[in-house]
Amino acid sequence: MTNSTLFFGGPIITVDPDCPAPEAVLIADGRIIAVGDLTRLRRQACASVVEVDLAGKTLLPGFIEAHSHPVWAAKTRGAPVVDVRAETVPTYAALIAKIKRRVAVAKPGEYLLFFGLDAQLHPDMEAPTRDFLDALAPDNPLGVQTSNCHGLFLNSAGFAACGIDETTPTPTGSVIERDANGRPTGKIAEAITWSALETFYTAWGESRLAAEVEAQIHDFVRNGITTVTEHLYLPFYKASYLAALKHGLPLPRVACYQQATSPDMSVERMTDPDDRLWMAGVKIHADGSPFIGNIWLTQPYLANNITLDRMSLKPGHTGGTNYPQEYFECMVREYFAQGWQMTVHTQGDRTIDMVLDLIEAILQETPREDHRFRLEHCALMRSDQITRAHAMGVQCSFFINHITYWGAPIEDALFGPERAAHYMPAGTAVAKGMRISLHADTPMTDASGLALMQAACTRRAGDGRCLGESECLDVETALSSVTIDAAFHIGMEDKIGSISVGKHADLVVLEGNPLTVALDQLTAIPVAATWLAGEQVHGL
Amino acid sequence: MVCDPRGTAIPLVTVGGYLGAGKTTLINQILSHSGGRRYVVFVNDFGAINIDLQLVESIDEDRISFTNGCVCCTLNDEFVVSVTRLAQSGAPLDGILIEASGVADPRALEASLRALEAAGHARFETALYVMDADQFGGLDYIDTETIIDHAVASDLVLINKADLVTTAQIETIMDTLKVAAPYTHLMPTTHCGVPLEILFGQFGAPRQRKATITPSQHSTFFRWDAQRDGLVDREAFRAFAQILQSQFFRAKGLVRFRDAPEDVYALNAVGQRAVITRIPRAKAAGPALQLVGINPQPISDMARIDRALESLCAT
Numbered sequence: 001m002t003n004s005t006l007f008f009g010g011p012i013i014t015v016d017p018d019c020p021a022p023e024a025v026l027i028a029d030g031r032i033i034a035v036g037d038l039t040r041l042r043r044q045a046c047a048s049v050v051e052v053d054l055a056g057k058t059l060l061p062g063f064i065e066a067h068s069h070p071v072w073a074a075k076t077r078g079a080p081v082v083d084v085r086a087e088t089v090p091t092y093a094a095l096i097a098k099i100k101r102r103v104a105v106a107k108p109g110e111y112l113l114f115f116g117l118d119a120q121l122h123p124d125m126e127a128p129t130r131d132f133l134d135a136l137a138p139d140n141p142l143g144v145q146t147s148n149c150h151g152l153f154l155n156s157a158g159f160a161a162c163g164i165d166e167t168t169p170t171p172t173g174s175v176i177e178r179d180a181n182g183r184p185t186g187k188i189a190e191a192i193t194w195s196a197l198e199t200f201y202t203a204w205g206e207s208r209l210a211a212e213v214e215a216q217i218h219d220f221v222r223n224g225i226t227t228v229t230e231h232l233y234l235p236f237y238k239a240s241y242l243a244a245l246k247h248g249l250p251l252p253r254v255a256c257y258q259q260a261t262s263p264d265m266s267v268e269r270m271t272d273p274d275d276r277l278w279m280a281g282v283k284i285h286a287d288g289s290p291f292i293g294n295i296w297l298t299q300p301y302l303a304n305n306i307t308l309d310r311m312s313l314k315p316g317h318t319g320g321t322n323y324p325q326e327y328f329e330c331m332v333r334e335y336f337a338q339g340w341q342m343t344v345h346t347q348g349d350r351t352i353d354m355v356l357d358l359i360e361a362i363l364q365e366t367p368r369e370d371h372r373f374r375l376e377h378c379a380l381m382r383s384d385q386i387t388r389a390h391a392m393g394v395q396c397s398f399f400i401n402h403i404t405y406w407g408a409p410i411e412d413a414l415f416g417p418e419r420a421a422h423y424m425p426a427g428t429a430v431a432k433g434m435r436i437s438l439h440a441d442t443p444m445t446d447a448s449g450l451a452l453m454q455a456a457c458t459r460r461a462g463d464g465r466c467l468g469e470s471e472c473l474d475v476e477t478a479l480s481s482v483t484i485d486a487a488f489h490i491g492m493e494d495k496i497g498s499i500s501v502g503k504h505a506d507l508v509v510l511e512g513n514p515l516t517v518a519l520d521q522l523t524a525i526p527v528a529a530t531w532l533a534g535e536q537v538h539g540l
Numbered sequence: 541m542v543c544d545p546r547g548t549a550i551p552l553v554t555v556g557g558y559l560g561a562g563k564t565t566l567i568n569q570i571l572s573h574s575g576g577r578r579y580v581v582f583v584n585d586f587g588a589i590n591i592d593l594q595l596v597e598s599i600d601e602d603r604i605s606f607t608n609g610c611v612c613c614t615l616n617d618e619f620v621v622s623v624t625r626l627a628q629s630g631a632p633l634d635g636i637l638i639e640a641s642g643v644a645d646p647r648a649l650e651a652s653l654r655a656l657e658a659a660g661h662a663r664f665e666t667a668l669y670v671m672d673a674d675q676f677g678g679l680d681y682i683d684t685e686t687i688i689d690h691a692v693a694s695d696l697v698l699i700n701k702a703d704l705v706t707t708a709q710i711e712t713i714m715d716t717l718k719v720a721a722p723y724t725h726l727m728p729t730t731h732c733g734v735p736l737e738i739l740f741g742q743f744g745a746p747r748q749r750k751a752t753i754t755p756s757q758h759s760t761f762f763r764w765d766a767q768r769d770g771l772v773d774r775e776a777f778r779a780f781a782q783i784l785q786s787q788f789f790r791a792k793g794l795v796r797f798r799d800a801p802e803d804v805y806a807l808n809a810v811g812q813r814a815v816i817t818r819i820p821r822a823k824a825a826g827p828a829l830q831l832v833g834i835n836p837q838p839i840s841d842m843a844r845i846d847r848a849l850e851s852l853c854a855t
Contacts, residue, residue: 088689088692088693089692089720090692090721090722090723091719091722093719093722094692094719094720094721094722097716097719097720098685098688098720101681101684101685102681105681511655512655517658518658521658523654524651524654524655524657524658525655525658526651526652526655
């Protein structure tokens with residue numbers, strides 16, 4: 001037994017009902033080998049064991065981020081992308097001024113990208129047109145990406161660099177806004193956004209990406225996160241991950257879900273005996289982002305200046321799906337038939353009806369035990385849909401940080417108080433017996449297990465209002481949904497997610513006990529240390 | 541707006557800014573002219589602290605104590621522990637000031653501050669940022685953007701060394717920051733001349749009365765006050781407090797509500813924060829509503845505040 005560590009001296013929350021609050025935990029060679037009485041574990045430990053006295057700090061299983069995009073986050077938000085999210089650039093006027101200052105020092109032809117334009121949070125926001133952006137930056141490819149990641153505004157040089165013009169057909173699952181002659185007018189959305197952005201990322205080169213991936217990795221482990229997903233995996237991401245592992249970076253375990261945009265993509269059956277990087281399944285967008293109107297609803301959006309002017313929606317807008325229904329069904333059937341776990345991005349309730357109908361049909365035709373079909377985000381899922389999903393064994397992962405970041409506009413500008421009270425209905429799902437997970441969807445919001453728990457337990461928006469008291473989780477359930485239940489959602493509940501003998505030694509040490517602090521103070525608890533595969537990767 | 545149940549927490553101010561911007565000048569001033577108030581200042585480096593030795597009571601490795609009751613400590617990993625000890629010691633303390641330099645990023649201390657607030661030991665009052673007006677125009681893109689981003693994250697920016705530049709240069713800086721950081725208050729200063737009462741939100745007299753308060757040399761500040769007798773509606777007051785918060789850099793006051801006439805509440809608004817706290821064991825006496833507003837510049841729309849006040853008292 002080598003590399004052995006014994007933890008004791010503070011509350012230990014295992015999230016394992018068989019031994020919920022032991023006195024000590026012994027790990028060796030990257031695994032948890034004993035949990036229980038300190039005297040017994042001391043006897044069991046080898047002579048070279050390192051003892052860690054928690055000194056009152058709390059030990060928990062490492063947090064699991066059930067839906068994230070580490071490499072994509074590095075591409076999207078890392079330098080030289082300019083951060084213009086509302087938290088650092090509070091208004092659209094400030095955003096334009098920031099773009100002007102950047103353009104003023106740009107070399108001719110330099111690729112310029114700005115991330116974080118927000119129709120809900122930039123109070124004076126206008127949709128920038130191609131002509132407006134041309135006037136700002138005539139000599140540089142320039143893009144402004146929305147904070148929800150789903151939309152991009154380009155100038156003429158940007159369109160030229162990305163090879164999008166009046167002759168370009170709009171790919172299935174994408175949006176290109178055009179004038180009467182078919183000339184793109186500035187805004188593109190959904191899948192084509194992400195392929196266009198690759199033009200910018202490629203122009204900046206590989207070394208930039210490696211540095212930003214490393215920064216992203218440290219962001220996760222600093223927040224106690226030991227497992228993540230790459231929920232828009234594309235085959236060329238693999239090199240970044242392998243490089244991180246080769247260089248010994250503390251890369252959290254990565255469950256990859258390949259993004260499918262057509263039914264004929266090959267999905268590599270990537271496995272790893274160390275459980276650091278593997279292919280967990282396939283991800284498909286059924287609809288898009290509620291913040292740009294690309295979701296399918298039974299009841300329309302509210303009509304006001306935010307939806308009509310800033311988001312450019314028509315009164316009575318009920319949105320739609322990303323792909324034609326038949327095309328979408330063809331993709332789901334194809335990858336399900338290959339045996340993959342399916343995760344489907346669904347936000348609007350009408351989209352969820354469509355997806356549940358499809359799952360029901362597929363399961364009738366080709367039943368599969370324990371398919372763990374996942375619905376991602378689930379913003380406007382109705383109570384009857386939760387009942388139906390649960391009966392079919394469909395899992396729900398909630399993007400609960402929507403409430404923290406955009407709670408006020410969700411209620412006031414987009415959907416009104418009734419729908420806001422059940423937006424991201426985690427409480428209803430739990431009450432109906434579901435095992436749920438929560439996620440931050442980084443780069444959309446910042447990854448933190450404690451922030452997810454606080455959001456789910458308090459449902460407090462940035463302005464302090466509570467969106468639907470009845471949907472709040474109790475803190476134990478919230479903790480399960482960022483540990484063992486998130487592990488279940490990625491099919492790893494026998495290997496991670498709790499402090500149980502035989503599991504990987506992925507642990508987090510918190511300065512305070514999350515089960516006893518006030519619910520609105522969860523995010524005030526500092527993360528003292530993070531352990532990944534038995535190695536300390538963060539903290540003193 | 542939140543109601544803070546921890547009315548007794550020590551007010552805390554952070555001071556950010558690049559080396560040479562004027563942070564130490566500010567700290568030296570606070571330590572030597574505390575006006576009978578007792579402050580604890582955390583700094584990265586004692587070297588720059590330049591205070592009349594006659595005022596020094598004792599010097600230890602990580603702490604200088606002054607005869608006026610102020611203390612200067614080094615900022616290290618033990619910061620949270622140190623503040624916790626100060627808070628638990630029970631000694632009267634009027635404020636904590638932290639020089640958040642090194643990285644010069646006012647956001648760097650956030651986790652520690654949140655932990656202290658959560659424990660009820662401190663109340664984060666003002667994120668202050670000091671910038672050098674003389675240097676700003678000559679900075680490269682990255683340094684310029686860094687200062688602008690810091691300004692957004694701050695409640696009050698001192699555009700310091702204003703005496704070294706022209707009025708037109710100050711206006712250019714103000715114009716840039718007004719667009720970039722519309723919710724931040726801006727104040728051109730020379731030698732960081734800013735009254736302490738604008739940084740710390742004490743209402744009324746200092747807790748220690750050893751010395752008399754030095755009269756303010758900053759008569760250029762715009763001040764507004766109002767008293768009204770009738771009890772006010774709690775919800776209407778919250779709305780009114782937001783108007784005050786949007787107009788004044790600092791607004792403070794005492795108020796009694798119709799639904800709880802015996803309880804006295806304190807309003808404390810600075811920058812983007814406004815807190816209404818019940819003052820434990822306070823006696824209900826004097827006018828039910830007493831308000832003070834302070835701003836670096838005159839308020840352009842005083843009529844709006846007067847109207848709002850009248851309608852508050854009418855509800």
